[in-house]
Structures are given as structure tokens and as C-alpha cells.
Amino acid sequence: MPSSDASSTLRLPSGLRTRDFLIGGWTALVFVFLYVPIIVLVAYSFNASRLNVLWSGFTLDWYVRVWDNGPLLRAAQNSLVIACISTVLSVVLGTSGAWLLHRYRFRGAGGIQTLTAIPMVMPEILMGISLLIFFASAGLSLGFATVVIGHVTFSFPFVLVAVQARLRGLDPALEEAALDLGATPFKAFWLVIVPCLRPAIVAGGLMAFSLSWDELIVTFFTTNASAATLPIRVFGMAKVGLNPMLNALSAIFVLATAAVVLFSAYVRRLAR
Amino acid sequence: MDPLASPAAPDAKSLPSDHRRARWRAWLLLTPMVLWLVAFVVVPTAILLVYSFCERDELGRVVFSFTWENYQRVLDPVYLRIFGRSIGYAALTTVICVVVGFPVAYCIGRASEAWRQRLLLLVMVPFWTSFLIRTYAWITILKEEGLLNGALSALSIVHAPLDLLYTPSAVVIGLVYAYLPFMILPIYGSVEKIDGALIEAAHDLGAGPLRVFTSVIIPLTLPGIAAGTLLVFVPAIGMFAVTDLLGGAQVPLIGNVIQNQFMQARDWPFGAALGMVFMLLFAVSYGLILRFRREETA
Numbered sequence: 001m002p003s004s005d006a007s008s009t010l011r012l013p014s015g016l017r018t019r020d021f022l023i024g025g026w027t028a029l030v031f032v033f034l035y036v037p038i039i040v041l042v043a044y045s046f047n048a049s050r051l052n053v054l055w056s057g058f059t060l061d062w063y064v065r066v067w068d069n070g071p072l073l074r075a076a077q078n079s080l081v082i083a084c085i086s087t088v089l090s091v092v093l094g095t096s097g098a099w100l101l102h103r104y105r106f107r108g109a110g111g112i113q114t115l116t117a118i119p120m121v122m123p124e125i126l127m128g129i130s131l132l133i134f135f136a137s138a139g140l141s142l143g144f145a146t147v148v149i150g151h152v153t154f155s156f157p158f159v160l161v162a163v164q165a166r167l168r169g170l171d172p173a174l175e176e177a178a179l180d181l182g183a184t185p186f187k188a189f190w191l192v193i194v195p196c197l198r199p200a201i202v203a204g205g206l207m208a209f210s211l212s213w214d215e216l217i218v219t220f221f222t223t224n225a226s227a228a229t230l231p232i233r234v235f236g237m238a239k240v241g242l243n244p245m246l247n248a249l250s251a252i253f254v255l256a257t258a259a260v261v262l263f264s265a266y267v268r269r270l271a272r
Numbered sequence: 273m274d275p276l277a278s279p280a281a282p283d284a285k286s287l288p289s290d291h292r293r294a295r296w297r298a299w300l301l302l303t304p305m306v307l308w309l310v311a312f313v314v315v316p317t318a319i320l321l322v323y324s325f326c327e328r329d330e331l332g333r334v335v336f337s338f339t340w341e342n343y344q345r346v347l348d349p350v351y352l353r354i355f356g357r358s359i360g361y362a363a364l365t366t367v368i369c370v371v372v373g374f375p376v377a378y379c380i381g382r383a384s385e386a387w388r389q390r391l392l393l394l395v396m397v398p399f400w401t402s403f404l405i406r407t408y409a410w411i412t413i414l415k416e417e418g419l420l421n422g423a424l425s426a427l428s429i430v431h432a433p434l435d436l437l438y439t440p441s442a443v444v445i446g447l448v449y450a451y452l453p454f455m456i457l458p459i460y461g462s463v464e465k466i467d468g469a470l471i472e473a474a475h476d477l478g479a480g481p482l483r484v485f486t487s488v489i490i491p492l493t494l495p496g497i498a499a500g501t502l503l504v505f506v507p508a509i510g511m512f513a514v515t516d517l518l519g520g521a522q523v524p525l526i527g528n529v530i531q532n533q534f535m536q537a538r539d540w541p542f543g544a545a546l547g548m549v550f551m552l553l554f555a556v557s558y559g560l561i562l563r564f565r566r567e568e569t570a
Binding site: 041118 | 295298299301302304305308309310312314315316317320323372373375376378379380389391393394396398400401403404405406408410412413415417418419449452481502506507509510511512513516517527531534540543544551
């Protein structure tokens, strides 16, 4: 606890102690609320019974069934392909855009900046229906390409923002030195600036990947049956009701998420 | 443009101001991003606006015309009530998230460095876990043969299973559960920035704990609360997946109605009109919150 609390404790001992105790207790309760459903979900993925209430023995059967489920695996594969492509495109668009907006003064730069913020804040359902109408009027049939377009549109601004934050702390002399030493502007960007931006690019890329991997609403309006992603399949299954296969799948997701969160915390610590 | 600074030579000797001005090459490089935004954000929104004034024929095809009919239908009490309900649910979710999340954000923000990192990681895992999975978790708990009913009847508190799933409470629980981390993190950001000396000074000047809270802590964390409200209120209005999964068809919100117009009813012009009204709602609430935030930080 900071020293300010200690000094005030002298004045108002009981009051402050009670307050800290209450806040700490409340926080613990909220974490219980946040974690109990997730833990229950994971625990019951090992339950032999189809119903969730009774524990009737340990099994890995549901994991085996997920592994044997063709449509689910295909959806996972689709999700992975779409997330990878849209991450690469988002990193390219976001990083180059951030650099150009930082390095050069464009007429109307403020307007461009505002435009990049819109996909981040726009409700997903509005983006979904407007893209659906757009693809329909443009005569594009829905599938992988339309899903990737949707995902890149809301992902790349996050890369842009992450890279811009890092650029603000960058020494302008770095690029000037590279140019003075005879590098072309492209070489200076690629060999000097990009390595400096790597932590922000990695963070933005992770963000873009996980946004794409989790996305349901925009995908819902821009996909067809053959390009259905994992969230689309999971949504369909969850609508029908309980299914222990979903528990198993969710458990894998939760563990993967926790691993990515810990990994990115580790990367951030390294970057410091 | 300065004729001496030829684009072929490296710009090392040019003046800084000239050096920074975007020339055609920089514009060319920025074009893909600008085009992307125009093609997939601006144009689709414009087409949505156009569609909202169109009609559809008996086969559900869109006929280009100019009619206010779709907007007149939006003003039908049935749809106004759904809009009102959506705003009400989103507002309730936001308020619960602030009340529940504020002490947590405060606790994290005032904790020691090591604890702060640990607690933040604990918020991050649900934050990043797919909301779909977290919503499904509540189905397993609230279902008629689910965990909560099982536990209640095992303890013989209830004798017949309660109807928990597909109720308004289930929707609100699901929304709060989905959005709580999005409220905790921005408030934490504000709490972390509070200078401890200000709280101490308020104490020294004789303010009680309640007074310190209402006159010092709340005003200083308002930007965080406003940012959290942006992240919770606006998306919660249109969230149809949580209401679909936990509310069944019992409590349609505006997101469900829009989705239905596009997927099942296939009345795109009417769906577009509903979407445009939602867009207006979004823009107004967004603008209001941003303005409020700017006044607070200024």
C-alpha cells in the first residue's frame, strides 16, 4: 500500500481499514463472478455425463469428439486461415499508414485520422449489414474474401493506433541519420524504423489476430456456409442448447487465451 | 512545391518543413489505406442510407425509389418500444458495470506494483476470452437442467426447477458478464493516474471518506467512466448474440430485429432504416460522451 494510506491511517484508523477491507473483499467477489463460469465450463468438459448437473466420472471423450468432428475442424481451419491473412494485411496497412501519417504532413490528415477511428467504434452489427449490402450491390458473392475484407477493416486501425503510440516516442534523428548515411527513404524505414517499432507491431498484430479469431457479428453477415468460422459454428451449436463438445472446445480456447495473455505480458516486459 | 527538391535525390539536405510535406509519392503510398476506408466504410454506409429509402417487391428484391415508408414503420410503437428496451438494457448494463467494476478498478489502481500486474492479468484473461464462450458458460449455469438449478434443488431450496434462462435477468447477467472487463480497464487507467497527494490533501483539509470519494475520486475518474461507457453502452445496444443465446426470442432487442430483417424476413430496406436510426443513436450518444469527456479533461 502506498505511504499516503499509511499516514492517513494514523488519523482515521478504523474507517480506512474497513474501507480497504471492503474494497478488497468486493474485488475478490467480482473475480469469483468472472472466473466461476469459466472454471465450471472447463471442469464439465471432463464430465462423462451429457447433462451438466451431475458429475458421473472423468472422461476425455468430448475432446476426442471435437477432434473427430469434421465441420468443427473445418471451421477452425477457416478461422485460422482468415485470421492469419487478415493479420498480415492489417499489419501492412496499419504500420505503413501510421508511419506515413507520422512522417509526412498530409492535407486532410485530421479527416483521415477520424476515418480510421470509425471502424474501431462503430457497432459491429452496423458494419456487418452495411458490408452485406455493399457486397450484394457490388455483385461480390460472400465467402473467404468478403470475411477477410470485413476483418481487416476493423482490425487494421488497432495496429495503426498501437504503432502511432510508439512513433510518438521515437527519436526523429534516427531516420535523419539513416538518410544522411545514404539510405533511401524506403531503406531507412525498413532497416531503421521497423525494427524500432517491432514491439508495437507485434502487439498490434496479436490484437488483430485475436479480434479476427473471435469475431462473430461482422462474420455472421459476410460469410457463407463454406467459409463459416469457428465462432459461427459455436454460435449455431450454443443456440441449440447444451453440448459437452462445446465445453471441451471452450476449454481449449480459454487455455489458449490465457497462454496468449501471459505471452504478451512477457513480450511487453521484454520490450521495457 | 519547391522545384529544387527533386524527388529523385535523397532528401537529406532539404529543409525540415519541406521534408515533412507529403508529395505525390507519399500520397501514393497512403492511397491503399484511404481507399480501403472509403471502399469498405464510407461507401457501404452511404449505400445503407440509400437502401433505407428503397422499397422491396413481392419477391423481396430491392426496388430503387424514394420513400419515407421504412422510417414511418420504424416509428411504429412496436419498434419504438424495442428501441427503448434496447437503450434501457444497455443503460442498466452500463450502470451495473460501473457500480460493480469501480471498486475493482480502484483496488487494482491503488495496489502495489507487483499486485497490480497480477490483478491486471486476471482481468485480461476474461477480457480476451471470446464473449461467445463466456455467454455459453452462462447457458450451462442457468439452463433448466443446469448447474444453478441443480445446486438449488440439491440443497432443497427449490423443488421445481426455476426458469432462469430465456428471461430478461439472464440477458442482463450475460451483458454485464460480457462487458464488465471493458468497464474495469478504462476506469483503472484513470485511477492509476490519480495523484495520491490529492486524496491526502482532502483528508488533511478535513474531508471524510465519503466526501473524498464524491469530491475528489469520482471527478478524477470520470474520463475513465466515460471511456468505459463508450465501450459498454454503445455495443450493448446492438448486441444480438447474447440476447439470442440467453434471452431466446422472449426479449428481442434492436440488434435481433435488424438481424432478422436481413437474414429471415429479407426486408433489407426496412432493416437498413432500422440500422440508420441505430447509427444516429450511436453517433449522438458517442458525440455526447466524447464532449462530456473533453469538458472533464479540459
